[in-house]
Amino acid sequence: MTVKENLQKIQEEIAAACQRSGRNLNDVKIIAVTKYVTVERTQQALDAGVFHIGENRVEGLLEKTNSINADPVLHFIGSLQSKKVKKVIDHIDYLHSLDRLSLAEEIQKRWSSQEPLKCFVQVNVSGEESKSGLDPNQIISFIHDLSLFPAIQVVGLMTMAPFVENSEETRPVFKQLRLLQQEVQALSLEHAPCTELSMGMSNDYIIAVEEGATFIRIGSSLVG
Template sequence: MSMQERLNSIEQEIEHACEKVGRNRNSVHIVAVTKYVSVETTKQTLDHGLTHIGENRAEGAIEKWNALHDRGIWHFIGSLQTRKVKQIIGKFAYLHSLDRLSLAEEVDKRLEPGEIMKCFVQVNVSGEESKAGITPEELHSFIRQLSQYKGIQVVGLMTMAPFYEAPESTRPVFKKLRELRDEVQVLQLEHAPCTELSMGMSNDYLVAVEEGATFIRLGSALVGRE
């Protein structure tokens, strides 16, 4: 299938999932995960009308950003080492993997005065040891502590579900993240509006949409691999 054919199919499926649960299709944003493809394929992604580009390695992302930064909205979606923060500041609008105060401190330190980094706090809902993120029990305290960093805005929560052959098995994970997001909203913290949910990947994004995802991260299902 061509990228356009894959995109058409994905759009139809998202539309159906939104209708199923009474959501507006416009509330779901596709982040095209381009970590395994070339600059040219990333350009084609933008040419097809997608604006959100996701990368998970600072080194691989910079070449693409240098070539295409004037066209897309860039998301850093992978685990970020503190020493590499300086490579993404000023380039990426969103950080999907905020999971420790030392990272928040470094991001805040590197930002220009008045500059804001839109962050998703990564929560390890499933409890898998292989997954990064804070525990659900740590969430409220962690988000409150982030108020000391004036450049950090918590726009939402992010999680990665376990890989299951049956995508339906991921539903409890996505449902729990939505419930955690709702709890944070009740706190009415100025630095943490927490309106967004980054969850769902190529194998389980439709379940994530049904459970409230506002950003879904699609790699192989959309852009393929090279």
Template sequence: MTIADNLAHIKNTIQKSCDKAGRDAADVTIIAVTKYVSIDTAGAALKAGVEHLGENRLEGALEKWQEFDGQATFHFIGTLQSRKAKDLIGKYDYFHSLDRLSLAKEFQKRCPEGEKIRCFVQVNVSGEESKAGLSLKETIPFIKSLEKYPALEVIGLMTMAPFVENPEEARPVFRGLRELRDEVQKLNLSHAPCRELSMGMSNDFHVAVEEGATFVRIGSILVGKE
């Protein structure tokens, strides 16, 4: 199977999930998570029709950006040290892991005047100690506090579900994030339109799409591992 074949299969699966949920498949963006693959493989993914690349380590993120600047939309999906924020501003288009004020402050400090940084607030819906992110109860107060940082635009929420053999077991996590997103939307916060949901990976993205995912982060079944 080539990357193009993999991409076609993933798109077909997304279409089926959207049909089941009464959604438009055009509302779901596929992010190719290229953290485990070479620059050559990432380049092959772009040639196959991938438009969004996701990285979770600073070194790999900068390497991919230097190679493919102007050829892709870039997503940083991992934990980012506050002091390293300056290295990605102006390069990466989306940040999926905003979960603390120290990072928000650094983004605000480093963002060019008049520009916006599109962020997802990371939520630990499952409550697993091994997962980063805010608790369900912490999320709305945190989002409200971000009003002090006009450079930040909270476009949505992100979560990582537990890795389980049966993807259906992850459904309550995805549903919980969607319900929380809906709560945030009802607040009508100008700095937090919060329309998007970044959730679902290679093993469970079809369930995430059924529950409302608008961005899915797919690595192994799309670009493989090296």
């Protein structure tokens, strides 16, 4: 299938999930995760109507930034080493993997814009050792600490669910992140409005949408 055909199928499934859960379709944004595909394939996604591109490698992000014929919203969705912040900081619109104060310090050091960088705090809801992110019990304290860094705005929380055959099994993970996001939002912190949820990938995005995802990160199902 073409990227355009894939996108249409995904959009139809998102619309159905929104209808089932009483959500507004416009509140869900698709990030095309292009880490495994060429610049040409990335361009096809943009031409098909995707506005958000996600990369998890610094080299991939810079390659796409320098080569694509468009001006998409760029998301860095992988774990970011502090020493590589200076390479990507001027290219990205969102960071999905803020999980330590040393990274926040480096962002503060390198950030040159008048507007803060939109960041998602990464949460390891499932507790898997193979996944990055903070323990849910650390989130409130961590977000309070981020008030020391005016270059950072916490727009939401991000997580990755376990990869399982039955996507329904991921629902408790997404639900817990939503409840945690609502807890942070209720604090009414100026530096952390926390209105967004980055969760759901190719194998589980339908469940994520039903549980409140506002950004879903789709790779293989969209661009291959």
